Amino acid sequence: MAGASSDSLAAARQALEPTLASGGLQLARDLFSTLDVLDENGPLRRALTDPSWTVERRSGVLRSLFSGRLSEQALQVLTDLAGRRWSGERDFGDAVEQLAGTAVAASAERDGLSGLDRLSQELLSFHHVVEESHEVQRAITDQQAPAQSRGNLAERLTGNGSEEVRLLVRQAVENPRGHKPAELVRRFAAAVAGRQRQWIADVTVARPLSDEQQRRLAEGLRRTFGRDLKLDVTVDPALVGGVRVKVGDDVVDSTVATRLHDLQRKMAG
Structure with a gap:
């Protein structure tokens, strides 16, 4: 998702945070339940993302379809999205899916x-x-x-x-x-x-790491990348070099690779 769609999703996420945080799993279930309708109905997607349609008209379509079937909170999320600009018609459904996932995360965050x-x-x-x-x-x-x-x-x-x-x-x-x-x-x-304001670091190692080694690696990566990272560790005995780290789409360059060699020495004690 890029361009206007990315901006719209970010704005919707911020505007809807109180609703997503209070809606719990029922809100997530309601939003997930709309995806089949959105994915299978091209004319509906085009109507909801057509800039020539007024916001009131788009919201009216949603309420005519889902009123009585969804919670008022779910309708609020959908109508908010319908009032925003989207680069592609399928981005609307993707946004619904992501906000449903946010509602699930917010439910877990209550702990x-x-x-x-x-x-x-x-x-x-x-x-x-x-x-x-x-x-x-x-x-x-x-x-x-x-x-x-x-x-x-x-x-x-x-x-x-x-x-x-x-x-x-x-x-x-x-x-x-x-x-x-x-x-x-x-x-x-x-x-x-x-x-959690973290990224996931995909870590592949040749041998299983002890808890202390994982702690040292996490601390070293935090210094390397400048933020906290959640480690997702996979063991691959065939790995050459002992450890490989990938964060998002970033490719580990030679400078970072050198730092990782330093981390390996530190992990070894």
């Missing part, structure tokens, strides 16, 4: 930063389970199986996970909207980390 940290870790753990098993990948993407059955399997894979993680993984598996479910779960995890 403080520990709740956000728990949810982020649960999502990353689910992502690892899926990525490490071709059998699981096939099962949760099998279009011959009912969506609800795939969602039930995803929930079971979270073990005793929170209600928030169960909702997000079920959404990712039942309605991935063109993405791989594991990829969408990873995006949800990044959004949760963002609410």
Whole structure:
């Protein structure tokens, strides 16, 4: 999402923060439930993003479709989005999905930063389970199986996970909207980390790290990148060099690579 759509989403997120924070999981469920309608109805998407339509007309369309089916808070979110500018018609649905994810994160945040940290870790753990098993990948993407059955399997894979993680993984598996479910779960995890004002650092190591080594690595990366990072650690015995770090789309350049070698020496004590 870029241009006008990115600006509109950022503005909507800020304007709707009180609603997203108080709406809880019911608000998230309501918003997620609208995505099928939005994704399958091209004329509706075009109407909601057509700048020649007045805001009142767009809001009226939404209320005629969803009034009585959604909470007033969910309608408030949708009508706010309908009053903003979008670069592409599909960006509207993407914005709804992202704000639903924000509502889930806000629900976890009621337990403080520990709740956000728990949810982020649960999502990353689910992502690892899926990525490490071709059998699981096939099962949760099998279009011959009912969506609800795939969602039930995803929930079971979270073990005793929170209600928030169960909702997000079920959404990712039942309605991935063109993405791989594991990829969408990873995006949800990044959004949760963002609410903690953190980035996720994908760390690949040749050998498992002790708790102390992870602490040292996290501290060193914080100094290197200038902000707190949440480590998502994967072990790959074939890795040459011992450790590789990727943050977002940034490529680790030679200068940072040198710093990482310094970190490795420090981690070794």
